[in-house]
Amino acid sequence: MAATFASKCSRVGRSLWGGLGNNLSGLLSASHETACNHFLSQLVLEILQQQRTFIQMRTVLKVVDNSGAKKVMCIQALKGKKGARLGDTIIASVKEAYPNGKVKKGKVVYGVVVRAAMQRGRCDGSEVKFDDNAVVLVDKQGQPIGTRVFGPVPHELRQKKHVKILSLAGHIA
Amino acid sequence: MRLEKCWFCSSTVYPGHGVQFVRNDAKIFRFCRSKCHKNFKMKRNPRKVKWTKAYRRLHGKDMTQDSTFEFERKRNRPERYDRNLTENTLKAIKKIDKVRATREAKYIERRMTGKKAKELREAQKELEQNISLVKAPALLKEDPSLTLPIKVKVSQKQPEVQLMEE
Numbered sequence: 619m620a621a622t623f624a625s626k627c628s629r630v631g632r633s634l635w636g637g638l639g640n641n642l643s644g645l646l647s648a649s650h651e652t653a654c655n656h657f658l659s660q661l662v663l664e665i666l667q668q669q670r671t672f673i674q675m676r677t678v679l680k681v682v683d684n685s686g687a688k689k690v691m692c693i694q695a696l697k698g699k700k701g702a703r704l705g706d707t708i709i710a711s712v713k714e715a716y717p718n719g720k721v722k723k724g725k726v727v728y729g730v731v732v733r734a735a736m737q738r739g740r741c742d743g744s745e746v747k748f749d750d751n752a753v754v755l756v757d758k759q760g761q762p763i764g765t766r767v768f769g770p771v772p773h774e775l776r777q778k779k780h781v782k783i784l785s786l787a788g789h790i791a
Numbered sequence: 792m793r794l795e796k797c798w799f800c801s802s803t804v805y806p807g808h809g810v811q812f813v814r815n816d817a818k819i820f821r822f823c824r825s826k827c828h829k830n831f832k833m834k835r836n837p838r839k840v841k842w843t844k845a846y847r848r849l850h851g852k853d854m855t856q857d858s859t860f861e862f863e864r865k866r867n868r869p870e871r872y873d874r875n876l877t878e879n880t881l882k883a884i885k886k887i888d889k890v891r892a893t894r895e896a897k898y899i900e901r902r903m904t905g906k907k908a909k910e911l912r913e914a915q916k917e918l919e920q921n922i923s924l925v926k927a928p929a930l931l932k933e934d935p936s937l938t939l940p941i942k943v944k945v946s947q948k949q950p951e952v953q954l955m956e957e
Contacts, residue, residue, distance in 0.1 A: 733813075743807030749815045770817035789817035 670735040670747075672701025673708060679753040682732065683764030683786075686719015687712045690729060690753060704734040704746070705774045707760075710753065720763055721755060727763070729753035730780055732771040732787075746772060746791065754783050762786065799827035799837050801844035854898040859891040 673679065677692040690710035695702035702708045708729050715723040732754050737747035748770070755763045762782055770789040775781075784790060795804040798820045810828050812820045822828040830840065837845040847853045862883075870876075 737810060744804075745810045746813065747810065748813050769815055770813050772813075791811075791813040791817060791819055 670737075672698065672703060672736060673706075673731055673734060673751060674701035677701075677751060678713065679708075679710065679729070679731070679751045681729075681755060682752045682768045683754045683762060684719075684766045685721045685755045685762075685764035686716050687721040687723075687727070687755060688714035688716060690727065690755070693726070702731055703736065704731055704738040704748075704772055705778045705780075706731050707756070708753065727755050728758060729755045730760075730775070730778070730783060732767070732775065732783065733769065738772075738774075740774070748772075748791075756780075756783075795821045797821060797823035797827050799823075799831055799840075799843060801837075851902070854895050857891065857894060859887055859894065862887055 673692050673695060675692060675694065678689055679692060681687040681690055689712075691713050692702070692708045692710050694709040696707045696709065698706065708731060710727055710729050712721055712723050712725050712727060715721055721727060730753065731751070733748035733750055733752040735748060735751055737745040739745050752769065754767055754771075757763060760780065765786070767783055767786040768788070770791040771783060771787040773784070773790050775784050792806055794806075796802070797804050797809070799822060802823050804821050804823045809821060809823045810825070811822070812828075812831070814820065820831065822831060830837075837843040838849050840846060844853070848855050
């Protein structure tokens with residue numbers, strides 16, 4: 619895409635400046651090259667940093683407790699039309715699990731999103747975002763299945779009545 | 792309520808402003824505005840970006856060691872409210888601010904001493920080295936060989952104006 623864009627640019631440039639001297643066109647192409655480089659770097663940046671959005675159907679999340687599951691895939695967000703955000707509850711299917719864990723592969727479980735890469739507004743108007751999408755597995759009543767929680771969790775979980783997860787967590791952000 | 796410092800530009804982040812990013816090892820990066828957040832995402836080093844406080848401190852642009860900076864410090868123990876203490880603190884803030892501003896101005900003044908002399912010196916050096924590139928107009932008058940031999944007369948302007956009118 620970038621290449622076609624560049625060629626188009628240069629063609630337009632030639633036709634505009636065609637009547638002028640040879641050395642001038644050379645100078646023009648040099649300037650085009652730098653412009654193209656800039657464009658390419660922008661493109662690379664966009665690919666590296668994908669736009670992070672809601673946790674929706676088929677989002678794979680890391681499990682950050684000792685329930686026995688490694689990775690789960692979201693199959694339903696229990697809140698929100700577009701999907702779940704930080705602190706929301708989802709229904710998920712276990713895709714990877716440790717042997718001899720409480721939760722087996724293929725089971726359908728409930729989970730609370732404790733870290734989300736999409737930023738979420740805080741009550742004071744600032745925003746918070748995390749490195750990855752992570753979930754803590756809970757039962758239908760909202761009690762965590764595991765007995766430990768790894769990594770940082772947001773303090774918004776208190777408003778969502780997940781005090782147990784907060785007390786298990788090592789770091790609260 | 793706490794006024795945090797921006798991780799990138801070291802400016803104050805007031806409540807309700809900016810974005811905070813929590814890394815998986817629970818380190819919190821606070822940013823005052825999207826400019827700083829974007830620069831962080833581009834993996835820029837604040838010590839190498841000229842407009843940040845970190846750069847200015849590192850390169851001796853700003854005053855770094857001063858007793859007025861000691862007042863603004865992170866304290867983990869919350870202070871018990873005392874009306875008199877608060878009143879005195881609010882009075883002191885203005886005074887300290889004034890002291891700091893004068894000291895900073897003095898620092899910059901001291902930093903700039905000798906700049907004019909240095910510029911003059913450099914200009915003189917450039918003049919000496921590159922005088923051959925230009926010839927002064929006075930020299931052209933003295934030496935007629937440097938001027939153009941033919942003088943062009945510019946007097947026939949009337950017919951041109953008439954053509955324009957037609």
